Amino acid sequence: MATSSIQRQVRLPASVAFGVVMQGIRIRLGRALVTLMGVVLGIAFLMSILTGQTIRQGVAREAEARAEVKRMMSFLTAEIGPVEGRALGVVALGPLNDLEQRLLTELRNCKASRLQWSGPLPPGLPSGFVQPAAGRAVGQGAAALLVMGAGAPDDASWKEWLAGAEQPVAAVTRRTSRAPAGAICLAREWQPDELRARAEEARRLKFRTGWIIVISLLVSVIGISNAMLMSVTERFREIGTMKCLGALSQFIRQVFFIEAGLMGLIGSAAGCLFGVVFAAAAYSLSFGTSLVLASLSPGTLLLHSALCIGAGLVLSIVAAIYPAGVASRMVPATALRSTV
């Protein structure tokens, strides 16, 4: 009896494969950058679409808010005449919403002399302009009384507020306040057909962006998988050599997946950055920088970045499945013969 000495090959830790990958990337930096560009372009496209969508939505919201404030202003001035040089009484029942804040700013821009204020003071307005009212009679000597914030004041409150007013005009900015007869409501009343049209428009927009995102994902998939395939085919000989030297198929697979993961991570991070910068720059040209920057919230950006990096990583690894399989199944002799 003789015992044959054939044993099983040891499985190498992933760190060895990682070392091989890093070495390959470092030496073939130019080639790695080309592969990386495939990922970067795909993800930059996706990210710029997402960011562009955010910017467009933000700008649309902003434009709508501005139009709404203009409308509220014109309602008010239609009732009381120009506000220039006149005082207004304001009762803040609770925290103000965006539109109410904007209305206050608009009042200041229209050169109202001052606001006689009752309730929590709003931020961002100079104290000379906003003055806490003396006592309950907020509307004393004021052109009009504005009641802002959510709440339903009783009739007695209204009476107190309007006592001594220049003209007893009351205006509410929200639908819910229990206003006395003759009070005007500045809030917009949406008609059912208007609501339907808005919903329809939102649905169309959603469909359109969904479609564009699908296309951009397709572009990314093709770019990334092409890059990964190239990096395998150009290394057939190297893979064959490694197999001749005793590399396991599993090791070869590991090398490709680690490389794909690294490329995916770095490429999509860079792609995200490029995408955001590109979209912001492009939309700045038509909407102006401040409006674009204001419409980009860090939260949304972060969410989209995470989405894009995740997509880039997954796509890279999925794209590497086929090439890595081809490489790991290759018979050493065949791999050595190839002249790619």
Next chain:
Amino acid sequence: MTIDQDRFDALFPASCETGRRCIIRAVDVRKIYRMGKLETHALRGVTVDIVEGEYLSIMGPSGSGKSTLFNMIGGLAKPSSGKVYIDQVDIAHLDHNELAWLRCRKIGYVFQNYNLIQVMTCLENVMLPMSFAGLDGEEARDKAMYILKLVGLGGRPLHKPAELSGGQQQRCALARALANSPDIVLADEPTANLDVRTGGEMIELFARLRDELGVTIITATHDLKMLRRSDRILWIEDGRIVRSAKPGEVDFGSGEFH
């Protein structure tokens, strides 16, 4: 994997012929390459025994099947039919894991075009098979440096293959083949790209490996010096071994057998 030696000897009496172990045995190996409808018979039934510590040279015109035979006995490809035994184990019965072990530890390959990994330095190329064998760090570095010195490349361990001459790349490839102290060295035209002097050194190195370490050397070559130093010469033509002879029986003047 265990093998019944008595049965093996009964089956293959030739393995005891010289009193030494038969390290590689090919029995009626055939290889057919198919390219579409075209069939190429690269090997048409090759039977050969190679004993441990033998210095075997294979000659043959290009396209005769030399490289295919190399791939078969080196475990780099599987024959279409016939059997290849390496160290008394039928390699058809080995799984990919055991084959990888075999290629890593048992056999050292020197390819005709070196097949050095271009992105790695000379030293890293030599250390690569060591890392596949589980040897790492200082120990591997020391061993690799020692082997590089042995092949006369101790002075340029950190050069990339592209920065080396053909002869130096050849030495690096040989050093890599020796990395895991293989029992068998398979070298395809190892002196083809070397000048006369370094070629001679390479031949001496092979002879030393055989004499001192008992390494089995199998080369494909047309180098007369190499043929003279070998124990046996096989002449392969059109996928068949047409002649097997000792160097003394060959008239090197005409390149033909007596």
